[in-house]
Amino acid sequence: MVRDGGVKKKNGHASTSKGKGPVQAVQSAPKKGKAKGKGKKVKPNKARTENRCFTCNEVGHWRQNCPKRHEAGASLGPCNQGGIANLHKWEWVDRLSGLEQRADDVAKEFDEFLEGVIEEHLSKNVADDKGQDIVDILLEIQKTNTTGFTFERDLIKAITMDVFAGGTYTTFTNLEWAMTELRHPQAMKKMQQETQEIGQGRSMISEDDLYKMPYLRAIIKETLRLHPPLPLLIPHESTQDVKVLGYDIAAGTQVIVNAWAIGRDSSTWADPNEFQPERFLNSPIDYKGFHFELIPFGVGRRGCPGIHFAMIINELVFANLVYKFDFALDRRESLDMSETLGLTAQKKCPLLVTVTSCK
Numbered sequence: 001m002v003r004d005g006g007v008k009k010k011n012g013h014a015s016t017s018k019g020k021g022p023v024q025a026v027q028s029a030p031k032k033g034k035a036k037g038k039g040k041k042v043k044p045n046k047a048r049t050e051n052r053c054f055t056c057n058e059v060g061h062w063r064q065n066c067p068k069r070h071e072a073g074a075s076l077g078p079c080n081q082g083g084i085a086n087l088h089k090w091e092w093v094d095r096l097s098g099l100e101q102r103a104d105d106v107a108k109e110f111d112e113f114l115e116g117v118i119e120e121h122l123s124k125n126v127a128d129d130k131g132q133d134i135v136d137i138l139l140e141i142q143k144t145n146t147t148g149f150t151f152e153r154d155l156i157k158a159i160t161m162d163v164f165a166g167g168t169y170t171t172f173t174n175l176e177w178a179m180t181e182l183r184h185p186q187a188m189k190k191m192q193q194e195t196q197e198i199g200q201g202r203s204m205i206s207e208d209d210l211y212k213m214p215y216l217r218a219i220i221k222e223t224l225r226l227h228p229p230l231p232l233l234i235p236h237e238s239t240q241d242v243k244v245l246g247y248d249i250a251a252g253t254q255v256i257v258n259a260w261a262i263g264r265d266s267s268t269w270a271d272p273n274e275f276q277p278e279r280f281l282n283s284p285i286d287y288k289g290f291h292f293e294l295i296p297f298g299v300g301r302r303g304c305p306g307i308h309f310a311m312i313i314n315e316l317v318f319a320n321l322v323y324k325f326d327f328a329l330d331r332r333e334s335l336d337m338s339e340t341l342g343l344t345a346q347k348k349c350p351l352l353v354t355v356t357s358c359k
C-alpha cells in the first residue's frame with residue numbers, strides 16, 4: 001500500500017474505504033424493512049417506484065407531463081375540488097396545520113419574483129446589453145424553438161430557480177470554510193506568496209491567472225474534502241436492483257451518499273481530520289467526479305452542473321481577497337468549527353476576522 005497525495009492506493013489504483021470503492025458510505029434509507037446484514041433485501045418504497053404526478057397523484061406520468069397541466073404552486077390539484085374527504089391519507093394534517101398554505105405562499109412569492117426576472121430580461125434594451133446571462137440564453141432558446149419540445153415559461157423559471165437554489169448557499173459555504181481554514185498561518189503565508197507572485201502588483205488576479213496557482217486550488221480542494229457544502233449530496237433513488245458491497249438495494253430505494261464521511265475516511269486519507277492542502281499538490285485527485293474519494297459535487301449525470309462556474313468564481317474571489325487583504329482572526333472568534341445541521345453544512349458561528357489592506 002502506497003501513499004500518494006494522502007490517498008492510499010492498492011495495486012496502483014486509488015481506493016476508498018478498505019479498498020472496496022466509493023460506495024462504502026452509501027446508506028440506503030428505506031421507510032421500512034431491514035437495511036442491515038449482507039445479502040438482505042432492502043425494501044423499496046413502493047409509492048416511489050412508479051411515475052406519479054405529485055399534484056393529482058395519477059400514476060403513469062410525472063407532474064410536468066400531467067395532462068391536467070397544473071398551475072405553478074398547485075399542490076393538491078383535483079383533491080382540492082373533492083374537499084377534505086378526498087385528501088390522500090395524511091395530507092389533511094398539512095392543510096390543517098397551515099403548512100400547505102405557507103408552502104403555497106412561498107411558491108407564489110418565488111413565482112412572482114421569477115416572473116419579474118423574466119420580464120426585466122424581455123424588456124432589456126439590447127443597445128445597453130453588457131453580455132448575455134443564463135436567462136437571456138433560455139429566452140433565446142425559447143424564441144428560436146430549437147429544443148424539439150415545448151420550452152415553456154415555467155421551464156425557464158424552474159431552471160432559473162435551480163441556479164439560485166443550487167448556486168448560492170453552496171458557494172458561500174465553501175468560501176467561508178476556505179477563509180476559516182486560513183487560520184493555519186502556514187497556509188495563509190503560502191497563499192499570499194502565491195498571489196503576490198502571480199499578481200505582480202496588478203490591481204486584480206484574473207481568471208487567466210488561476211491555472212498558475214496550484215496552492216490556491218489545493219486549499220479549495222482540501223476545504224471541499226473537509227467541509228463539503230452538501231455533506232449528504234442530494235438523495236438519489238436506485239432505478240434498478242443492484243448489489244453494493246453485499247447489500248441488495250432494490251429498485252426504488254432512496255440512497256443517501258455521505259460525501260462528508262468519504263472525505264474523512266481514514267482508510268483513504270492520511271490524517272483525515274487535518275487541514276493539509278499540500279496533499280493535493282502532487283496528486284491527480286480532483287473533485288470533478290472521476291475520483292470517488294472526493295465527491296463534493298456528486299458524480300455522474302445528476303452531479304452538479306454548476307461545478308465549473310462555482311469553482312472559477314470561488315477561486316477568483318478567494319485569490320483576490322488574499323491578494324488584497326491580510327486577515328487575522330478576531331479576538332472574539334473562539335475558533336468554533338461546528339457545522340450547522342441541514343442540507344448545507346455551514347459554519348455555525350460566523351467567521352469573525354480583522355481585515356487590513358495589503359498595500
Ligand code: HEM
Nearest residue numbers: 162166167170171174233234297298299302303304306310
Ligand atoms: C461550491 C459550490 C457547489 C457545490 C459544492 C455543489 C454541490 C452540488 C451537489 C453535491 C449536488 C447534488 C449532486 C448529487 O447528488 O449527485 C448539486 C446539484 C446541483 N447543483 Fe450544485 N454545487 C455547487 C454550486 C452550484 C452552482 C454555482 C450552481 C448553479 C449555477 C449549481 C447548480 C446545481 C443544480 C441545478 C443541481 C441539481 C442537478 C440535478 O439534480 O440534476 N451548483 N450541487
